[in-house]
Amino acid sequence: MSDTTNKGGWRLTVAGAALGVSIFTVLWFAAAALGSKFGLWGWQFGLGKMILSWGPILTFFALGLAVVAFIIALIKAPRFQPALLALAALLIALMVFFRIAGFGAQAGSLPPIHDVQTDWSEPIALSESLIAQRRSDGALNEVQDDPTIDESAEGRWPGMGGRRVAEVQEEAERERTVDGETVEPAYDRPIEPVYFDQSPGEIASYALQIAEDRGWDIFSRPETGQDVERTMLEATETSTWFGFKDDVAIRIRAVEGATRVDMRSISRVGLSDLGMNARRVSTFMDELESRADGRRQP
Template sequence: MSQPDDSAYHNPRRVHVAGFLIFLGAAVVVLAGLAAAFSGLGSRWDWWRFQAGFTILQWSVVACAGGTVASLIGLLSAALQREGRLALRAVPAILVGLAILAYPLSLLEQASSVPAIHDITTDTQTPPQFQAVVPQRAAAMNEVAYPGGDTAARQQQAYPWITPLLVDRTPHSVFEAARRQVEAEGWALHTADRAAGRIEATATSFWFGFKDDIVVRITETDDGRTRVDVRSASRVGISDLGVNADRVHAFLTALEERLRG
């Protein structure tokens, strides 16, 4: 029985094209990944406004998708030419490209699953008020005043678990625990007014450097317990992707554990 003739599959020109596509795809994926990373870091470092960063990110995603497709075509072409080693060279670029594409896709899915609001509070009727951070928010896109109305209704529908924390501890001990928890979160502390029972701080995101302001209000209830209210509001953006709600919930959970400890 005659052996199959590899020359029937091997075409030097096609092998060359496959190698070029694999190289091109890898180069585009790497450059797109770097552009995507610096789209946010450039905004954080004040190289450009965050809107420009979003534009860079969008084009980076498009380029990354193109580079991944080119690498995949190169892999298939190399495989058809029985060039196994050449085909394997495309695998890293494809995996990296898919990983890069997965993140913005997850953000889109997250954005579609939460309401387009950016101000979250445990008390939608009389929310804690910002004071110390007001000057820093003077040029912010979002107003310092709590919007109420539709924002409150959408929060209560989407995040019914965002409620005040009530504990059988003195306001003084709760205040100290809250201040230590703010420090543990790594937020920039603006004020910790024990007499007023108010703590204000700012959380900064790593990638784009978005700033969300937090105010913690500690009061004594009529039945002798201590109530902790928290408000977290983004300075820019229509939707916070659920970040503020997660922050408020995580802070109160951690504070309650700290008080129990």
């Protein structure tokens, strides 16, 4: 049977195979994340092996096969169906490729920390109950008052191993000069406390509502009475894909005629959080400031 009568022959078969591989690549990454979330395998296997080790190999194979399929689809008529399938395969493979490239660039541009808070000079202490919960759930990252970056970070982030997290966070928040060159801040804005005129109990009500609106699991609820001078909210956010759990502690207290809110966000596993904890603190504090008419100065 000719290429014309079977609408593409072997070229259509190659294009279909390329499309199948590209779709399989997308499903591979989804399976790696969801399998980790639902306990089919550990996150080290899902993220470390399936995505970081095998994922790029599969993506390059899908991309290469799609390019080959598209080229041979244009060799002779009929071209429409083989070229259409090959183009779809190429677009899907490119989408995955650029997502991986963006992930790598993001990981390299952000500091290897997983613990962020608004005031390292007076760190927020998680309750013993939450710390015990972290341990029972297999958390690998310890909660410390003055943590340092693990020496294993040296491989990907030279010069970071052993440095204080507080110093690295401060550098990530502000523009600085290194060897005569200006380095843009890694974070969008400084991680800082917010002040309010309302009582700590009133602000605690706002904070609790925002946490509930975001779907966080509330671990310890704050006191919300008018006479409350100091209280704390603790919660856990679980990521959509891998099911990673990050713990949040929000300290609300009366300080020099105002109510000051500080916040800490710390991952249970992983060396780098890819900026997630910083974004969580920034967006939460922005929303709290907006809802309760807060300010960044006492």
